[in-house]
Amino acid sequence: MTNPEQTMRPLVDRLNEASQAYYFGEEPIMSDKDWDALYDQLSALELNTGVVLPDSPTHRVGGKPMSAFQEHTHVSRLWSMDKVQSIEALEDWIRRTEKLADGAALTYFVEYKFDGLTLNLTYDNGQLIQAATRGNGVTGEAILPQARTIRTVPLTIPYKGFLEVQGECIMRLSTLEKYNQTAKEPLKNARNAAAGAIRNLDPTVTAERRLDAYFYQVGTIRERSFASQPEMLDFLRENGFPVSEYLGRPQTREELIACIREIETARPTLDYLIDGVLVKVGDFSLREQMGYTDRFPRWAVAYKFEAEETTTTLKDVTWELGRTGKLTPLAHVEPVDFYGVTVRKATLNNYGDILRKRVAIGAEVWIRRSNDVIPEIMGRVGEPSEGEAEIIRPAFCPACGSALVERGAHIFCTNREGCRPQAIARMTHFVSRDAMDVEGLSEKTLTQLYDQMNVRDCADLYGITLEQALSLEGFKQRKAEKLLAALERARTALWTHSCMPSAFRM
Ligand SMILES: [Zn+2]
Incomplete structure (x- = not known):
């Protein structure tokens, strides 16, 4: 009888190789169908023989729930970071560092400071043998089954010596969004979502959250050493550990x-949370010379950004009409200084979103900076209390009083022409650059046309006479003629595209 390990080894290697290529964005080496077939073959073998290789991809889906976390003592201590929150404080840190370097040339390296949960992975003989949370830096909790579900945590590595690697476990914002679309109770924050998933006793829950990880530090390595930060990062990359996508090497202050400004600007466009920038001295012999305080290394500092999330009180919700007649809730919050501006309004997506997030008037809520102009309400802080008022779903249009209809997740006013704000919004869109690009028709002018000349929809715009145009505020002969010419051009364009005005009646 053949040894089951001998049968499984090529399957495991082939599957891991294919996943590696997939998760690191390389050329795919196997179709999904082939992958599934091999995976099923391996799972069946494991089930029949009771043998599971330590780097089997079946670990990725999580194993049996655990009853408790075991304590794990790190071989090398995980240090905290000295923190600064202003350029002035950073300059003070640089001066201190220069003094400690005692005339030696200093090269700084800059990378993202991920906002997630710290992981310390242990490898021996090329196998992931343990994973732990940071804990107090000396001891943490052993979370090997949970860490194995993270696809960017390598289960095997080419390096065969003993190794401890530190990194940050994160949940991508796109993953969080996707998860929340179907989740019974949405997760408010990617950081808490990642931390909660790692510290869940059931590794299948961890697997469902589809976490990621980035690595930045070799804590312990026995059979070799590094002279500099780039050498260490190269080693991490060669062994399949993802590292910060931003690596700056500034030559001067x-x-x-x-570099810091650049990262701060890019921050809202990233698919994960970062809460700052790490600045590290690159030369390892200098690091040794500078040493540590009792809490942190003297050769590194975290430049912390302002929080991307804050809390405030929800004061009111109004319903705003869009050009399609869709009513969207707009949250009015207790003014709060956030990201250098005073925030008074926040987004809630629809009535279902309000229910799922369990927010109410008077409740304390989390708001998160988003790429839109106004931040989004992520959820409530704490449990509902007395004095809060339910947010009522409107039955009638706040603008025209028509009964509202429900379509999917949203509510609509179907009074297309008689509902002033939506008719004006629709015409404003119609003449905008994104659509017909008619110059000379501002929202203000369209409002005047609606109120005084009975212009109700885009087709009516074509009926405007020169006399009417001349009576518009700010319109003289030349401007009025230009407007009529622009409308005529738009009409011709519509016909050439055999596109009736009704095509714009959304
Ligand atoms: Zn209406």
Whole structure:
């Protein structure tokens, strides 16, 4: 009888190789169908023989729930980071560092400071043998089955010596959004979602959250050493560990500050949370010379950004009409200083969103900075209390009083022409650059046309006479003629595209 391990080994290797290529964005080496077939074959073998190789991809889906977390003592301590929150404080840190370097040339390295949960992974003989949370830096909790579900945590590595690697476990914002679309109770925050998933005793829950990880530090390595930060990062990359997508190497203080500004600007466009920038001295012999305080290394500092989330009180919800007649809730919140501006309004997507997030008037809520102009309400802080008022779903249009209809997740006013704000919004869109690009028709002018000349929809716009145009506020002969010419051009364009005005009647 053949040894089951001998049968499984090529299957496991082939599957891991294919996943690696997939998760690191390389050329796919196997179709999904082939992958599934091999995976099923491996699962069946494991079930029949009771043998599961330590790097089997079946670990990725999580195993049996655990009853409790075991304590794990890190071989090398995980240090905290010295923190600064202003450029002035950073400059003070640079001066101190220069003094400690005692005239030696300093090269700084800059990378993202991920906002997730710290992981410490242990490898021996090329196998992931343990994973732990940071804990107090000396001891953490053992979370090997949970860490194995993270696809960007390598289960095997080419390096065969003993190794401890530190990184940050995160949940991508796109993953969080996708998860929340079907989740019974939406997760408010990617950081808490990642931390909660890792610290869940049931690894299948961890697997469902589809976490990711980035690595930045070799804590312990026995059979080799590194001279510099780039050498260490190269080693991490060669062994399949993802590292920060941003790696700056500023030559001067000015360049260092420019790096920080650059990251701060890019921050809202990233698919994960970062809460700052890490600045590290690159030369490892200098690091040794500088040493540690009792809490943190003297050769690194975290430049912390302002929080991307804050809390405030929800004061009111109004319903705003769009050009399609869709009513969207707009949250009015207790003014709060956030990201350098005073926030008074926040987004809630629809009535279902309000129910799922369990928010109410008077409730304390989390708001999160989003790429839109106004932040989004993520959920409530704490449990409902007395004095809160339910947010009522409107039955009639706040603008025209028509009965509202429900379509999917949204509510609509179907009074297309008689509902002033939606008719004006529709015409404003129609003449905008994104659509017909008619110059000379501002929202203000369209409002005047609606109120005084009975212009109700886009087709009516074509009926405007020169006399009517001349009576519009701010319109003289030349401007009025230009407007009529622009409308005529738009009409011709419509016909050439054999596109009736009704095509715009959404
Ligand atoms: Zn209406």
